[in-house]
Amino acid sequence: AQKVTQAQTEISVVEKEDVTLDCVYETRDTTYYLFWYKQPPSGELVFLIRRNSFDEQNEISGRYSWNFQKSTSSFNFTITASQVVDSAVYFCALSEANNAGNMLTFGGGTRLMVKP
Amino acid sequence: DTGVSQDPRHKITKRGQNVTFRCDPISEHNRLYWYRQTLGQGPEFLTYFQNEAQLEKSRLLSDRFSAERPKGSFSTLEIQRTEQGDSAMYLCASSSTDGLQDSGANVLTFGAGSRLTVL
Numbered sequence: 001a002q003k004v005t006q007a008q009t010e011i012s013v014v015e016k017e018d019v020t021l022d023c024v025y026e027t028r029d030t031t032y033y034l035f036w037y038k039q040p041p042s043g044e045l046v047f048l049i050r051r052n053s054f055d056e057q058n059e060i061s062g063r064y065s066w067n068f069q070k071s072t073s074s075f076n077f078t079i080t081a082s083q084v085v086d087s088a089v090y091f092c093a094l095s096e097a098n099n100a101g102n103m104l105t106f107g108g109g110t111r112l113m114v115k116p
Numbered sequence: 117d118t119g120v121s122q123d124p125r126h127k128i129t130k131r132g133q134n135v136t137f138r139c140d141p142i143s144e145h146n147r148l149y150w151y152r153q154t155l156g157q158g159p160e161f162l163t164y165f166q167n168e169a170q171l172e173k174s175r176l177l178s179d180r181f182s183a184e185r186p187k188g189s190f191s192t193l194e195i196q197r198t199e200q201g202d203s204a205m206y207l208c209a210s211s212s213t214d215g216l217q218d219s220g221a222n223v224l225t226f227g228a229g230s231r232l233t234v235l
Contacts, residue, residue: 004158033220043205044119045159045226052221091158097220102147102211103172104224106158 002027004094006107013082014115021077021110023092029053031097034068034075035104039089051075053097082114120227122208128233129198136194137230141210148191149224150183151207152176159207165191166213198234205229 003026013019025034036048049059051068059066063080079086089111093104121140129135141148146167151159162181163173167188177183180198185191195202209224 006158009156031220035223037226042228043231044228045207045209045224047223047225050221050223093158095220095222102220102222102224103161103164103174104151104159106160108156108158 002029002032002094002096002105004092004105004107006090006092006110008110009108010111010113012113012115015084016081018078018080019082019112019114021079021090021092021112023075023077023107025073025075025092025094027094027096029096029098033095033097035093035095036066036075036077037091037093037106039091039109041088045091048077079112082112084114084116087112087114120208120210120225122206122227122230124230125228126231126233128235130235131200132197134194134196135198135232136192137206137208137232139191139193139208139210139227141190141208142212142225143189145210145212145225146188147211147213147222148185149209149211150191150193151209151226153205153207153229154203162193162206195232198232200234203232203234205231 005024032053037045065078067076089109092107149164150162153159165185180196183193207229209226211222
């Protein structure tokens, strides 16, 4: 069975601080996909990134970066120089490749509050 | 295209009443999903459709729940004889499997959700 754990339920930072959101996953499959979604107060989940299990290269997109480490089953997300607009709930999710329905298993989410 | 639309955004009902939610996916997407999200938790999978066929249902979907996608376009999720435990945000998402070898790689586009409160 697949499982995603986001141990940090809430993080509060001051604007311009860097912040890392942790994600640890469990799966028995060798091929799988990891995702991060952002849920702002409006409620709509917004896709941020997808990585497959064979690509461990770190990725950077503007102020966002992701660190995927299979050895520790982690897929952490760092926001550099945080801004108030980054305040949201962030979800990590897992999908196994042989999962015909592409059912995503989500973690419990991390609420990020960025204060001015 | 305005993305995935859900209606109503909020519904308050009394225990025992029936409620129906509607989802209009992105028009070219062949897959449609329903998820449920309770307060402080991540979304949980309920069911999904490929075109008009309902291909998978979670054990969370009791027999009081029924979902349809009659013409492979919009979908409805009906909850009969609502219970207080049904109070949650019901999220709809859609995706396209075109060009994908692995359905697990599918990127879902979510709607803003329909929040149900059962009194």
